Amino acid sequence: MDYKHLIAGALAFSLAACASGCGNSDSSSSKTQSTAASGTTENDSENNTDTTRTPPVPSEADDPNAVTFDDGDLSFAKLINDDKKCASGELSVVEVQGNKMLCFKDDMKVTQEGKVQKIAIQAAQLIGQENLGKVRRITFDAYADAQAANYLNQDGEMVQVPGTICGGGGTVVALKDKDGKGKWCDFAEFQGGEYDFDFSGAVHGEFKFLLADSGECWDDTMDDANFLIMRWGIENDSNLYIDNIVFYDENGKSIPIIKDELAAAAATAETTTATENASE
Numbered sequence: 001m002d003y004k005h006l007i008a009g010a011l012a013f014s015l016a017a018c019a020s021g022c023g024n025s026d027s028s029s030s031k032t033q034s035t036a037a038s039g040t041t042e043n044d045s046e047n048n049t050d051t052t053r054t055p056p057v058p059s060e061a062d063d064p065n066a067v068t069f070d071d072g073d074l075s076f077a078k079l080i081n082d083d084k085k086c087a088s089g090e091l092s093v094v095e096v097q098g099n100k101m102l103c104f105k106d107d108m109k110v111t112q113e114g115k116v117q118k119i120a121i122q123a124a125q126l127i128g129q130e131n132l133g134k135v136r137r138i139t140f141d142a143y144a145d146a147q148a149a150n151y152l153n154q155d156g157e158m159v160q161v162p163g164t165i166c167g168g169g170g171t172v173v174a175l176k177d178k179d180g181k182g183k184w185c186d187f188a189e190f191q192g193g194e195y196d197f198d199f200s201g202a203v204h205g206e207f208k209f210l211l212a213d214s215g216e217c218w219d220d221t222m223d224d225a226n227f228l229i230m231r232w233g234i235e236n237d238s239n240l241y242i243d244n245i246v247f248y249d250e251n252g253k254s255i256p257i258i259k260d261e262l263a264a265a266a267a268t269a270e271t272t273t274a275t276e277n278a279s280e
Contacts, residue, residue: 053196053197055197055199056194056197056199056200056201056202057097057201058096058097058098058099058101058141058143058201058202058243059141059201059202059243059244060099061243061244062244063244063246063254064254065246065247065254065255065256065257066244066245066246066254066257067126067244067245067246067257068100068101068243068244069093069100069101069102069243070100072093072100073093073259074091074092074093074102075125076121076122076125076126076259077091077102077119077120077121077122077242078091078119078120078122078226079091079104079118079119079120080118080119080120080228081118082118084110085110085114085115085116086110086115086116086117086118087104087106087107087110087115087116087117087118088106088107088109088110089104089105089106089107089239090104090105090107091103091104091105091119092105094241096143096199096241099243100243101141101143101241101242101243102119102241102242102243103239103240103241104117104119104239104240104241104242105239106237106238106239106240108147108237112234112235112236112237114232115232115234116230116231116232117167117230117231117232117234117240118228118229118230119228119229119230119240119242120226120227120228121226121227121228121229121245122224122225122226123135123218123225123226123227123247124222124225125259125262126245126247126257126258126259127247127255127256127257127258128258128262129220130220131220131247131255132218132219132220132222132225133174133217133218133219133220134249134250134255135209135217135218135247135248135249135255136208136209136212136217136248136249136250137206137207137208137209137247137248137252138206138207138208138227138245138246138247138248139204139205139206139207139244139245139246139248140204140205140229140242140243140244140245140246141202141203141204141205141242141243141244142165142167142190142192142202142203142204142205142229142231142240142241142242143165143199143200143201143202143203143240143241143242143243144162144165144194144199144200144203144231144238144239144240144241145162145198145199145200145238145239145241146160146161146162146163146198146199146236146237146238147160147236147237147238147239148160148236148237150236150237151163151195151235151236153195159195160198160236161194161195161196161197161198161236162193162194162198162199162200162235162236162238163193163194163195163235163236164191164192164193164233164235165191165192165193165194165200165203165231166189166190166191166192166231166232166233167189167190167191167205167229167230167231167232167233168186168187168188168189168190168230169186169187169205169207169227169228169229169230170184170185170186170187170227170228170230171184171185171187171207171218171225171226171227171228172184172185172224172225173185173209173215173216173217173218174215174217174218174219174221174222175214175215175216175217182222183216185209185211185216185217187207187208187227188206188207188208190203190204190205190206191203192204202243202244205229207227212250229242
């Protein structure tokens with residue numbers, strides 16, 4: 001992938017987020033949003049006591065072809081740290097309330113202002129090279145936590161909540177640009193929030209190849225078909241979590257995940273090659 005596009009895309013996203021208030025650290029405006037987890041607004045929260053609020057729980061996969069990370073495999077995910085604004089840290093599979101998901105554990109070494117958390121997902125390793133051209137839509141669930149009580153709410157209190165959770169994504173498509181390189185495609189933004197608890201509910205993201213008919217999508221000739229999930233406008237020390245990734249075709253049907261079959265085939269091919277080399 002041409003990461004120059006990623007840098008430009010991330011910066012553009014960050015500017016857009018600032019302009020739209022997606023990453024606004026103004027607690028008065030943030031808390032007026034409905035929480036993604038509990039469906040409550042600021043007024044709802046004020047009318048309830050802490051004992052009556054229900055902490056959000058992770059969403060269960062609603063499609064049999066979802067990537068759930070229940071098997072602990074994250075070989076198809078990569079942390080991207082290609083410019084000074086990218087968050088640094090490590091990827092792992094963690095269990096949250098009995099639900100396993102991918103975690104970008106931020107080491108907090110990059111300053112919060114303008115920081116972008118980036119994860120690349122390798123599509124071919126999940127659905128197979130021959131199915132890349134079928135993808136028209138990708139959905140996933142994003143979560144965030146709070147690692148410190150550094151969020152200032154409208155009551156002037158420092159609380160341990162992630163606040164606004166927003167981001168976007170992008171990919172390189174098979175259609176070539178004027179320089180003969182894969183054209184960069186921006187995906188839509190996603191946004192939610194959590195202002196009462198230290199771990200959010202699911203913020204649903206949906207990425208669409210809107211210009212697929214004109215060739216702005218993947219095809220089976222691509223060597224490195226992957227897409228970025230990026231989070232910006234971070235308002236507290238926080239980690240990013242991803243779960244329930246699903247690929248859909250033009251008819252809205254989910255595409256089967258065949259990563260285990262692909263891994264088994266690769267292992268067989270490697271063993272065969274090693275045996276042939278030993279014989280020679």
